[in-house]
Amino acid sequence: MRFSVLLISIFCAALAFAAERPLIHFTPEKGWMNDPNGLFYDRKDDIWHLYFQYNPNQPYWNQPLYWGHAISKDLTTWTHEKLAIGPEHADEGIFSGSIVVDHNNTTGFFNESINPDQRVVAIYTNNADIQTQDLAYSLDGGYTFTKYSENPVLNVNSTQFRDPKVIWHQESYQWIMTVVQAQQYQIQIYGSTDLKHWNLHSNFSAGFTGYQYECPGLIEIPIVGTNETKWVMFLAINPGSPLGGSSDQYFIGDFDGFQFKPMDSYTRLVDLGKDFYALQTFSDVEKTDGVLAIAWASNWQYANDVPTKGWRSSTSLVRNLTLDYISTNPEKKLLSLVQTPVFESNVSKSTEKSNITLQKNDSIDFNADSGVFEFELNFKVLKKLTYPEVPNLDLYISTKDGAESIRFGFNPVIQAFYLDRTTDAFKNPFYTGQISANVEPYLDNEYKVHGVVDRNIIELFFNDGAVTMTNTFFLSEEANPCTMNLTSNMNDEFHIRSVSFKELSV
Amino acid sequence: MRFSVLLISIFCAALAFAAERPLIHFTPEKGWMNDPNGLFYDRKDDIWHLYFQYNPNQPYWNQPLYWGHAISKDLTTWTHEKLAIGPEHADEGIFSGSIVVDHNNTTGFFNESINPDQRVVAIYTNNADIQTQDLAYSLDGGYTFTKYSENPVLNVNSTQFRDPKVIWHQESYQWIMTVVQAQQYQIQIYGSTDLKHWNLHSNFSAGFTGYQYECPGLIEIPIVGTNETKWVMFLAINPGSPLGGSSDQYFIGDFDGFQFKPMDSYTRLVDLGKDFYALQTFSDVEKTDGVLAIAWASNWQYANDVPTKGWRSSTSLVRNLTLDYISTNPEKKLLSLVQTPVFESNVSKSTEKSNITLQKNDSIDFNADSGVFEFELNFKVLKKLTYPEVPNLDLYISTKDGAESIRFGFNPVIQAFYLDRTTDAFKNPFYTGQISANVEPYLDNEYKVHGVVDRNIIELFFNDGAVTMTNTFFLSEEANPCTMNLTSNMNDEFHIRSVSFKELSV
Known part of the structure; x- marks a missing residue:
């Protein structure tokens, strides 16, 4: 133990006046990162995958924008992997999205040689003249991707239509996508049986609007100390958060496979700090591991200006999400998100x-x-x-x-x-x-x-x-x-x- | 003109290193002020009345707490008047509330000698062991008040029940009170024909909750460029605003005399600064003067600690309120409050x-x-x-x-x-x-x-x-x-x- 402290001191001294990146928060080694994307757990190899909005060329946001990639065994230390998905042209970007594991090969992208736990499909926004929802699949468990030849799978001819987060909804036996018509202040809920053909089920609007909606997400979360669950709709706004710039809010309610119905009219913030945005939950997590999520730990108001050298932005720690009735004053307990950090050190x-x-x-x-x-x-x-x-x-x-x-x-x-x-x-x-x-x-x-x-x-x-x-x-x-x-x-x-x-x- | 500039320079020099209170914002001469209360216009004498939460004894909040009083001819400069209403005991307070002009003598407090435009009734929270809604009436146009002998007029046996704002609702021919069950996150809407007997019509809950609700208000506001109006529900929260501490939010909808129905699920902030709280609208304003309001220009997070000498806090300028469809991004116009300052200088x-x-x-x-x-x-x-x-x-x-x-x-x-x-x-x-x-x-x-x-x-x-x-x-x-x-x-x-x-x- 003493030895390890000594090593750290030497390390610290050596790096004085040089860039020191956070140790247990993920950062790019160089270049620019924003939203976490495509978070999933590989049950076969016991590996956590993190993708992220990435400009490897400069330490600020710019196109071409890629999905960067890193993997972890412990959700604490991350190994940097090669770029996962990139755009067709330099003035385009692979914008935010999510990954699902297509165990049952609903897409037909996989043959029997691909383990059902590694049938990885990314659903993301292709940012070109317009924003469309596209697919790419991986035959090697998430390291390299092939774009679907029939892309886009969802196109409403809008320049402001993005950030698909897809989950499997067992009760209605379909894929569910939440995606935003960003400047219409609409979360749209679509359903699909094959990830390729999508039907609009409903729209949801609420909360602080700011300039635009981004990065929605719908997931079922257990209520602590009960056998009950509620559905939580996450929603990012930027710019125009009441805190200034970028914030995440959420709504608690029920979901029947078609419509999200909030249980009350309250607007709740996920985190009260200025650097917590675009939270995304992991796909395919074992039930015993709970509901896990990562956010981007910065704010668009100054993310491109912070004095880090050669790299910019970290993620938050992984958080385990539950719901509980929390005292908010002496008279009232409100059902609220409870977040605890997950890391090993x-x-x-x-x-x-x-x-x-x-x-x-x-x-x-x-x-x-x-x-x-x-x-x-x-x-x-x-x-x-x-x-x-x-x-x-x-x-x-x-x-x-x-x-x-x-x-x-x-x-x-x-x-x-x-x-x-x-x-x-x-x-x-x-x-x-x-x-x-x-x-x-x-x-x-x-x-x-x-x-x-x-x-x-x-x-x-x-x-x-x-x-x-x-x-x-x-x-x-x-x-x-x-x-x-x-x-x-x-x-x-x-x-x-x-x-x-x-x-x-x- | 040159002469007037010179005078100001001399004045400014004389006061260097001394306390200078704002000139066209109302402040107490000494002591502590918070929420504006009982705002009304005296149509007979053409006088604007402003009351306010006032501790004349110290420059910080403390009981006994009074309604201070000031009057104005131009909504810009204010003459300080005597304390208007005070509590029965030193450890009690006359908390926030409103004034209506009881033209038709629905209360029976007035005889024919009192001009209908000066039949002034204050509805306020008496803060003692519990918080109740009480009445006081003035027979001299708002300078001195007599407490109603049958107080309280509304008691739900709560320590957190306050801030009645009363309006006359012509369509349903009744007085309407909005008041908060502060820590239940409920705006309660009551109706009365005589200001003395109140029936609960409905509850309304929405928006950002924070620690508690305060200072509600419901008023009909014209939509610019149309013959239409909408009803706006104002709601203050403190502490626990997303900006930190105290903020005002509002909801736009319809009101039928019994229930407020919001037109959408959005949470809107009245003002994006940190010092704008407890907005109240004036009663009995001539229609041609529009909808006028004043807020407290401070924040409970530091209001008692700011480095002013002998006095603390100002109001906002008077604001004229309308509604209009405002561009919030390139795709969307949202119906929003539009606020312009009213002052003469x-x-x-x-x-x-x-x-x-x-x-x-x-x-x-x-x-x-x-x-x-x-x-x-x-x-x-x-x-x-x-x-x-x-x-x-x-x-x-x-x-x-x-x-x-x-x-x-x-x-x-x-x-x-x-x-x-x-x-x-x-x-x-x-x-x-x-x-x-x-x-x-x-x-x-x-x-x-x-x-x-x-x-x-x-x-x-x-x-x-x-x-x-x-x-x-x-x-x-x-x-x-x-x-x-x-x-x-x-x-x-x-x-x-x-x-x-x-x-x-x-």
Whole structure:
């Protein structure tokens, strides 16, 4: 264990003032990435496949745009594979889409030599003069693809028709595609028995509209502690999120194979941070693995301007999705998405403290030179203060020399967690410095926070994932966030039930 | 004119390093203000009445909480009046509510000596052990009030039942109250023939929920260019807005006297800034004056912490509300609220320029020592740039010495306006520095902005009020925002069709 820490320190020192990509979040080695695409699990070889919107030529969005590809055994570390699908012309793109495993060969693309668990079909948007939904299939389990000769399989003669997400709906025994008429604010639901011929079943519109809809997705999710499920419709909007730029929202309801009927008229956000967009769920996951999803961890308002060198953007961690009734105020529990991170790592170094009532300027400290760590914090608010008091429980996350910090914390009078990610390293008027999340205590005045910090991204899971907030941040010269200090400006206001810090390695 | 400018300069100098309250936005002279309440127009005396949530004793929220009172002839300058209504006990409050003019004496509170246009009845929440809806009436046109002896008139035995807004609904010949079961996420619609006895007609729930609902309001609003109207349901949420803290949303639909039926499932925000909450419309406005409303121009996340001295918070300007079909992308027009500011002022000084294609580092400048000015900017984007270009049209608004600035601007690649209001004068992790608004051009690549800057508030009206963004800001030592510089980082990207700056006085 000591040896591994030493190795990390040397590694960290060697890379000071150079680009350090996140370790347990997927990034391209070079070039530009946006939405995750075609996520699926290969049951035969036990391999997770991740494709993504990829411009390998420049670290910003541009055409020709490809499906990049990476694989993983543990949903944590990813091996970069060759480009999976590319456009016919340089001014075109293979835009977002999904993959299904066609076990029963409904498409006729496969013969008996292809294992049913590896009958991989991609459904994606071909972005040319217009946007159409096209197919490509793989005879080698997802590494190389052949475009279907009769493409497109769905064409409404629109320049704004995209992002097909396909699932198999067992009850109605058909493929279901959700796809957006982006600027009509319509999620369209189509059905097919062969992935080639599609019938429009219904349209769905709701929520914040912004400029346009993108990346829809419909999936059945279990309600924790019951045998029940509900259907969740995911919907991305960009630009024009109330947070600025890009956000994901969702709606909970029922689906009969033809129409999605929301259970209420509420608009729910998937994540309260500024860097969580275009979430997609994995296809063909074993039921015991749950419902798994990945989002793009950036925002179109500044994604092309962030100060990373040679590469741009990471994904979120993989998240396991369930539904549960979550307290949103003292009177109400709302059925809500619960998200927990899925990753496997080694702990290089850790510390744990418990039952400490913080006094003013007390500090609980930890160092993680690699800039990759997680923390779990369980605290109780002791005194019910009110205006004009400004009590803060603060976790400062700083560079090794302490010159730069981001500040995460909680104010019980305002009843919200905050993140101040302002640094000198990145100035952009759309890069919102201060972001917050209103969170209801999970017990009387008690809150839980699980944070994962990975070089330039912080994912926060409040109360076991009842609320989440994902944000990137940028330190000068790409120094690592190495030093943590948990502190308060008040005596006897915050009781730390427990806090642990763990430096992570893979 | 020169004389008036001189006077303002002297005034400005005298107040340097002292508290300067906004001039054409209403503020309390001292103490704390939040929601506007009981807004009504006295048709007999041609006087506008504004009441407001008021703690005269401290510059932060606390009980006893009163209805403060001010009157105006021009909706711009306000005369402070005595406290209008106060609670029975020091630990109680007269919470938000509305006023109606009971022309027909449905309550029986008035005799013939009281002019029908001055039969003033306040319906408000009494905040004690529980929250109930109470009445008070005025026999002197709104200056002093008598509480109804049979209060409360509506009690559901809840601690979270508040903010009654009452209108007269002519078609069903009854009073209609919208009021929230705040933590049940319910707007309740009640009807009454005498303001004393209320029947529950229906409930309405929608939109973004946050922690709780507050300050509902239902009103009929004309659709521009037609003889049609729609009903608009306003709804405030706090905390837990997607922007952080407090926001107002609205829904458009029909109302038959019993139920509000939204025309679609969209969630719309009234204003995209962080300081616009608890909007209320005026009662008894002459039809020719339109639908007029005022909001509180702050946010509960930091309202009690802003660095104003002895007083806290202003209202928004009065806004005239209409509905119109607004382009939100190239394919779609959505019926939306259109808001234009209503105020009367003198122009102390002005400048106007037109037909200038900005070159890099060109600057169009203006000074307004009083810190009170408006600007109208009409520009065209000349070149369609894309990533990774970062073209900015910037309006810097600075202190006289230039030491501190806020930055307002537009980036055509990101397709949004931004405000960076970060200054050294106010650091609070909930005080979001960077706020943005996605705006569709009103003509081919053309945008209009009307801005009103009043010492520590900037209200922005895009494309004649199709989108609005209201934010406070704070300069060191409360120096005034005196200096404007309109500039760009690009050659030949922005063509200024016209720009005018006007220093305002009253």
